[in-house]
Amino acid sequence: MNTANPVVWVQRIGAEAIELVERLGHATIFLLKSIGHFPSLLRRPSLLTRQIYSVGVLTVSITVVAGAFVGMVLGFQGYYTLIDFGAESSLGLLVALSLTRELGPVLSALLYTGRAGSALTAEIGLMKTTEQLAALEMMAVNPIRRVISPRLLAGIIAVPLLCAMFTFVGILGGYFASVVQLGVDSGVYWSSITDGVNLRLDIMNGMIKSVVFGILVTWIAVFEGYDSYPSAEGISRATTRTVVSASLAILGSDYILTALMFRS
């Protein structure tokens, strides 16, 4: 094939675009089918709680540790910036707003992607490779209902909770850095937060972001696993695609959501 020929390039771009649209359509149908099975989880809550433990509880430690460090770094960086303007009394507010609006939802979702998203893809991909999904179908059990739906709903529930933990621990980390280490007044730190943080504008919007990220990341993770080529290389590629696509989806959708939520 002549790669220098512009017609070849146009054909290739066209073919890739068609494949992308097809895949998106396939993924959307897959998402809708998975959501359609959510009501059945009410009859089998153990399926859901097991997955919440797997994707949520097991991600708590990394989220808490990361949240503490991010909060402490914010405390330090904020202090040395604000003190030039004599505005260190706003340090608590700076830490809290940074965490509730942006860093909490985005970083907790990125951590979730690395820890749980990749594991979901690998697990489902391996189930496909070892014919476990086919075996479920042959036992008259719909694998989307039994395997995918509980994991998807667990992710949607877990990510906002992880975000709340990340933000809370981050604010405590900021307190440790600014109050304990740098000598900012404790009352000033907390009062700037309680006075400046708005429940609807900041906390609710942060949570909405987190729910959207939870849906996006878990959807990508389970779809990539389910759609992976059943081989070791196929699983490896699918896992990589999950981390890359989900990370970009988080950052891209964060921009869109931020523009929609905070433009006024």
Add this chain to the structure above:
Amino acid sequence: MSGQHQSVVAIEAVDFHFGQKKIYTNVTIQIPSYGVSVIMGPSGCGKSTLLNLISGRYKPDRGKVRVLDHEVNTLREKDLFQLRRRMGMMFQSSALLTDLSVFENVAFPLRENTDLPEPLIRNLVLMKLEQVGLRGAHNHSPSELSGGMARRVALARATAMDPDLLLFDEPFTGLDPISLGIITKLVREITDALRTTSIVVTHDVEEGLSIADHVFLLGRGTLLASGTPQELLDSDQPEVRQFLHGLPDGPVPFHYPANDYRGQILEHS
């Protein structure tokens, strides 16, 4: 016993392709009710594909696949799952659910598809495991089992719902001689005990012929021959003789199609 002569699976004039590759052209196979039907053929001839067509996991490009009086390629998803409750399948890889114990794997189809009380499920599972000689391993996890044991647990799971149709995908592959003997014996005994129909896909001639009531030989995308094991052994058909006697050359050539040998060797000399 007229029912014994009806076909439980009827594949009628089926064409099927996978990706760019044509697998079947105008294939017609009638699998009789009851007994063991063995589907044989060289690797890559589409034996496992046949099981996927029967179970409705693949749909043919053309033709009909009738299973237990249902046309599977036209069934809605819900009806297809309903039909699969009457089937059991043992996979080559065993396909045990790795997060469940041996007991839970066998109990799985019962828990998912029935409302049986727990004590009854327990007894049924233990009976199924006893049948394959692994009642003592009911607490093991799949990772603790040898290949042969995993295959036996998969067999117990496939029979858990007492299916009308049992499908076996390469049940003899990769087993040590003892496990091979056990699985071969179990396939035959369980088929007879349940008075069910078993379709065994294999390329192991000796084991396949030893348990078969009917043999179907696939190759070149079509049905090459069918009959009782003795009829196939007595056949003069070159394809049948080559496969059953393991002849290295014949209708299936030893050499993959290639350019002129001499020309290619001398090309760079």
